[in-house]
Amino acid sequence: MNSSDSAVNPIDTAQDPRRVKLDAWRQAGVDPYPHHYERTHHAAQVVDGFSGLEGKRVTVAGRILSWRAHGKSTFFHIQDGSGQIQAYAKADDLGAEVYGRLDWLDLGDFVGLSGDVFKTRTGEVTIKIALFTLLSKSLRTLPEKWHGLVDKELRYRRRYLDLITNAEVRQLFITRSKILTGVRSFLDARGFLEVETPVLQSLYGGAAARPFTTHHNALDAEFYLRIADELYLKRLIVGGYEKVYEVCKDFRNEGIDRDHNPEFTMIELYVAYADYRDIMNLFRDLLIDLAATVNGRPTIPYESRTLDLSVPWKEIPLLDAIAARTGLDLTDTDPGRARASARSVGVDIPDDASYGKVVDEVFSQRVQPELVEPTFIIDYPEEISPLAKKHRTKKGLVERFELFMACKEVGNAFTELNDPDDQRSRFMAMAEAARQGDAEAHRLDEDFLMALEHGMPPTGGLGFGLDRLVMVLTGAPSIREVILFPTLRPTSVGEAVSHDPESDV
RNA sequence: GCGCCCAUAGCUCAGUCGGUAGAGCAGCUGACUCUUAAUCAGCGGGUCCAAGGUUCGAGUCCUUGUGGGCGCACCA
Numbered sequence: 092m093n094s095s096d097s098a099v100n101p102i103d104t105a106q107d108p109r110r111v112k113l114d115a116w117r118q119a120g121v122d123p124y125p126h127h128y129e130r131t132h133h134a135a136q137v138v139d140g141f142s143g144l145e146g147k148r149v150t151v152a153g154r155i156l157s158w159r160a161h162g163k164s165t166f167f168h169i170q171d172g173s174g175q176i177q178a179y180a181k182a183d184d185l186g187a188e189v190y191g192r193l194d195w196l197d198l199g200d201f202v203g204l205s206g207d208v209f210k211t212r213t214g215e216v217t218i219k220i221a222l223f224t225l226l227s228k229s230l231r232t233l234p235e236k237w238h239g240l241v242d243k244e245l246r247y248r249r250r251y252l253d254l255i256t257n258a259e260v261r262q263l264f265i266t267r268s269k270i271l272t273g274v275r276s277f278l279d280a281r282g283f284l285e286v287e288t289p290v291l292q293s294l295y296g297g298a299a300a301r302p303f304t305t306h307h308n309a310l311d312a313e314f315y316l317r318i319a320d321e322l323y324l325k326r327l328i329v330g331g332y333e334k335v336y337e338v339c340k341d342f343r344n345e346g347i348d349r350d351h352n353p354e355f356t357m358i359e360l361y362v363a364y365a366d367y368r369d370i371m372n373l374f375r376d377l378l379i380d381l382a383a384t385v386n387g388r389p390t391i392p393y394e395s396r397t398l399d400l401s402v403p404w405k406e407i408p409l410l411d412a413i414a415a416r417t418g419l420d421l422t423d424t425d426p427g428r429a430r431a432s433a434r435s436v437g438v439d440i441p442d443d444a445s446y447g448k449v450v451d452e453v454f455s456q457r458v459q460p461e462l463v464e465p466t467f468i469i470d471y472p473e474e475i476s477p478l479a480k481k482h483r484t485k486k487g488l489v490e491r492f493e494l495f496m497a498c499k500e501v502g503n504a505f506t507e508l509n510d511p512d513d514q515r516s517r518f519m520a521m522a523e524a525a526r527q528g529d530a531e532a533h534r535l536d537e538d539f540l541m542a543l544e545h546g547m548p549p550t551g552g553l554g555f556g557l558d559r560l561v562m563v564l565t566g567a568p569s570i571r572e573v574i575l576f577p578t579l580r581p582t583s584v585g586e587a588v589s590h591d592p593e594s595d596v
Numbered sequence: 597g598c599g600c601c602c603a604u605a606g607c608u609c610a611g612u613c614g615g616u617a618g619a620g621c622a623g624c625u626g627a628c629u630c631u632u633a634a635u636c637a638g639c640g641g642g643u644c645c646a647a648g649g650u651u652c653g654a655g656u657c658c659u660u661g662u663g664g665g666c667g668c669a670c671c672a
Contacts, residue, residue, distance in 0.1 A: 212630050244603095531670090579663085
């Protein structure tokens with residue numbers, strides 16, 4: 092078992108100092124877990140508003156993070172949602188008995204403080220305590236104050252400690268929230284309708300991925316957790332809504348690494364009467380808007396550089412990008428010749444790779460690592476884009492773009508395929524690929540085809556991963572740093588608190 | 597799934613050649629009425645991730661397992 096194990100064992104010693112102090116409060120007639128507390132200010136309001144608050148009485152509340160006792164006077168800091176503020180307690184002000192109760196406080200306890208605002212000799216805004224109230228007794232030790240919590244496993248499994256200790260982590264998830272709010276307000280301002288579609292699906296689709304499966308007892312039916320919400324959102328376009336989007340948790344039963352978490356947040360949007368060019372413009376405007384929200388200017392951090400998003404974004408057809416980077420002409424769609432070309436420039440290609448797979452492989456190995464500046468890669472082979480509409484002029488290609496910046500894919504969009512017969516033949520091709528052993532091949536969805544047969548207007552659609560986007564906008568090195576509780580292997584601790592769901596109410 | 601690395605006190609980390617485990621913070625006792633990584637004196641605290649093995653002797657070496665990190669593969 093790992094090192095976190097002992098820390099989650101029950102605290103069992105009756106001599107535990109925090110338990111002793113808890114009893115002391117109770118024996119003094121004080122409830123160590125009161126129900127409510129009325130504040131007048133947050134810490135940051137007091138610090139920032141000092142000039143107007145000097146000498147005035149304020150009431151704040153927060154968690155004790157540091158403690159410096161000097162006999163008959165004591166300094167400590169508390170932290171609330173807005174930040175930290177120092178408090179100063181003096182025996183002369185409080186009286187010996189009340190001052191003595193400071194001994195029953197520990198780092199990690201929540202307290203409410205009332206007192207007058209002043210500045211110490213060293214210039215720090217401080218509250219001179221007239222009254223203090225225990226708001227919640229903490230029974231466990233906080234991580235070390237100087238280094239904070241460093242161990243990544245502990246940071247992810249017990250994120251609350253990470254948030255208490257590491258201010259930059261606390262800030263990052265505020266930023267994530269602002270990004271999500273920014274997406275919503277951008278789309279809402281343009282007349283989009285936010286909708287919700289099923290997570291439990293009897294037939295999964297909309298992406299190439301392996302699903303999680305689950306079971307519904309009363310229906311005695313297998314369900315999949317969705318891998319995308321594309322096919323349901325298109326049904327809503329069929330139904331007459333013209334601009335819809337969904338913020339959706341998707342689930343893909345695949346590997347975990349720096350860029351992938353099994354559950355992740357996808358945002359998909361669909362616009363009736365639009366094509367992929369319209370979507371491109373919308374997406375660029377959105378990202379510039381978000382970057383400005385996060386970083387103050389339309390820029391993103393990338394390694395030691397700053398990328399300016401306000402310059403024109405590059406736009407390169409996929410096969411041109413490959414040709415420019417490798418010298419290969421991959422317009423010939425014969426799989427054997429495509430594999431041979433790719434191998435001739437040293438790209439590793441499996442023997443059963445289809446033409447589309449070869450293109451994808453060469454691109455991701457040779458081109459994508461170079462795509463630092465924002466770049467739209469456009470016009471993909473039909474074979475690897477079963478839901479995108481045929482290109483209006485380029486044979487064998489579809490109208491599709493993926494956006495890359497900081498070498499990451501941050502979005503995928505097409506002019507949506509609305510010809511039901513073409514869609515059916517694409518599904519049939521995917522079914523054939525599935526028979527050839529492609530576990531991620533798209534499944535044939537008769538219900539979706541029926542919807543298309545009723546008629547879907549010309550439509551442009553876009554999907555982008557919020558987690559990826561947060562990584563790119565903030566420069567986070569791992570997807571686990573932008574997900575509050577990333578998926579980790581279960582521990583024996585997790586098993587100990589779990590129970591048999593079949594026996595539950 | 598494969599390769600490499602890591603796991604020692606609540607937290608952050610040392611631990612030499614294999615000789616029975618240390619520091620700082622946190623905690624406890626005492627001193628101290630403007631400190632801020634407060635200071636000073638003293639004290640307590642360990643399933644060295646687990647199970648085997650080698651050895652007179654294992655935190656240290658070997659094997660297997662568990663958890664994590666990084667890279668590769670797959671994917672977004």
